[in-house]
Amino acid sequence: MTRYGRAILRDVEAYLPGEQPQDPHVIKLNTNENPYPPAPEVLAALHNLDAQSLRKYPDPLSESLRTACAERYGVPGADWVVAGNGMDELLALALRAFVDPGDTVLTLYPTYTLYETLCAIHGCQLRYVPLDDALLPPESFFAEKARLCFLTRPNAPTGVAMARAEVERFCNSFDGVVVIDEAYVDFADDHCMDFPARFENAIVMRSFSKSFSMAGVRIGTAVARPALITEFLKIKDSYNMNAFSQAAGCAAMKAYDYMRERALKVCATRERLRETLLQLGFDVPPSQANFLLARCADAPTATRLFGALRERNILVRYFDKPRLDDALRISIGDDAETDALIAALREILAKD
Ligand SMILES: Cc1ncc(COP(=O)(O)O)c(C=O)c1O
Structure with missing residues (x-):
């Protein structure tokens, strides 16, 4: 930091948990976002905001x-x-x-x-x-x-x-x-x-x-x-x-049921992906979230897979930290994204 800083600011990396590309060809499974859109009622509420509600303080x-x-x-x-x-x-x-x-x-x-x-x-x-x-x-x-x-x-x-x-x-x-x-x-x-x-x-x-x-x-x-x-x-x-x-x-x-339905879909995809990752030889703790932690044999394997996935435009999260550096954290995408991830992993692992 400069002499004016408190030397405790997070490094820029912390603002970029993995990359944030806007490229639609990139499959982004690195920040635990939801692959499905928000409820139509949410989009309608945003569209319906009138001039008054913008002119005045909230x-x-x-x-x-x-x-x-x-x-x-x-x-x-x-x-x-x-x-x-x-x-x-x-x-x-x-x-x-x-x-x-x-x-x-x-x-x-x-x-x-x-x-x-x-x-x-x-x-x-x-x-x-x-x-x-x-x-x-x-x-x-x-x-x-x-x-x-x-x-x-x-x-x-x-x-x-x-x-x-x-x-x-x-x-x-x-x-x-x-x-x-x-x-x-x-x-x-x-x-x-x-x-x-x-x-x-x-x-x-x-x-x-x-x-x-x-x-x-x-x-x-x-x-x-x-x-x-x-x-x-x-x-x-x-x-x-x-x-x-x-x-x-x-x-x-108000659109709570819509959220519940999508969350269940994410959970179903999570279980399908976990089964496949286990078959591929990863150690995957049972997850109750919208991501999986896929542990590899060792840290070099994890970094190599991380890089090879990135070359194929698939972003997952890698933590260079104790007890995590041998693993990839993979957010749950939609079915097509999950299929693409599985195909890429099979291809990379087949080359070993
Ligand atoms: C465990 C945990 N808590 C809190 C948050 C922050 O959530 P928000 O986007 O609402 O700030 C995250 C986001 O990734 C998270 O992983």
């Missing part, structure tokens, strides 16, 4: 969206929900609301890489507890102490979901705030949305980027007891949700 409290989410999530009211400019904004706000610089924040390893960046920016310590060989939290995790814990369920980039009963046990024993990151939960067997009502320290966060196919719109929600939600409202930017995202978010909540 509702600073996103009341309609928060009410629609509260109804859908089955929590008492809008005061149990806060909306953010993507879940990423809410993750940063959680640190600012509940953690002092210098404090310790807990998470598991490997997990979502942004937590580390956010902690570095905030000036707090991130303590990683390594997952066990089954990619689940070890017993020692339940005795940890910290101001806040990021618990990703299903986890990324593994796709593995720890048991709900274990999250419950953790919320009971942990004396800080537990942020349950449910970015991928619509592809999972169950969820923890009932936890805020049962645990005063639980915050459940959701993203519209994956299951709702709305990564470009930027909407995330956090659900917790009103006492915690108030802390977010105190520190968020006044107009953190623009008119487009509020309108699109309300429409998405």
